[in-house]
Amino acid sequence: MAASTPLARARYLLAAHTPRQLPPDGGFEVAFAGRSNAGKSSALNALCRQNALARVSRTPGRTQQLVFFEVEPQRYLVDLPGYGYAQVPRELQAHWQAFIDGYFRSREALRGLVVVMDIRHPLRDYDRQMLGYAVQRGLPAHALLTKADKLGRGQQAQTLQAVRRELAAAFGDTVGVQLFSGETRQGVDEARAVVEGWLGL
Template structure:
């Protein structure tokens, strides 16, 4: 099957609501802690090596980055949260912007929450899932870096996360490195974007 996300291209970055495209498109937001593997997940899903810039430096993404998969169908990379080394003022601006984005953005078709399988469901992950829940948006969790655990621990973590989510979101194992779960995740995103 052809990859419906393979044509994704960088379009623009935004750090204010007024810079976003007309609110009649469809978009899927990708959120995650700094260094959880969000950029790697985006690259794996689109089957591109450097669509989203990966970095060893936490907090590299400092704006909403829009990638167009098909006309008026976007993948949106949100700033990494957690321990990004940024000034307090910048962090507060992100927070307000992201809050506003989730409240007013009608184009938002779903939320992918990227979390390291070894550290799932941290405070900010739960906050992101709350945004989705409050908006009745579908949410899907990618437990990245799954290759770092053996099969037993992978299955155990997945079961625990699904139980903790209680139906608020779906979850799966994922590894950009060993290609675990890429097709499954791609199907979710493509479905939300009606591709």
């Protein structure tokens, strides 16, 4: 059994639907973004060694606010609304878009962004948009190619190389990328080290 991780102390703090519901803008935050059903909740749970920290849902678009998990005082993980084919009205999608846009532009506490992508469908338009937000602000970003266990080793390596090349062409060397599986724990320690580093833990 690996040594304990500070992320294991993460607990649900609050869900914000409007900017004024956000916690005070201090400390360090790492945001997690991903298309609906890309495995974002499973990744958060695996990183924090908890089974039900983030709710895993078969219904796409379940996360409908910015959900804050407190790791320790002034240290937060932030689960952004799942994007893609979320079954919500247009006005609500527009509201989220404006809210997230404002969060990325102005949130001083934000220290990094993890973008979760299903390894079988990487780098969709919205993935690029979220990575672009981080790069524009000079924030580090890290892509997790989740559900890696769904592909054989050869396909995993090919996809990783292809995504790495495309990210380098679009963003230079500012975005990291790795294989990840919440099921088999592949890449969990590597990703955890990135997040804990950004949080200063």
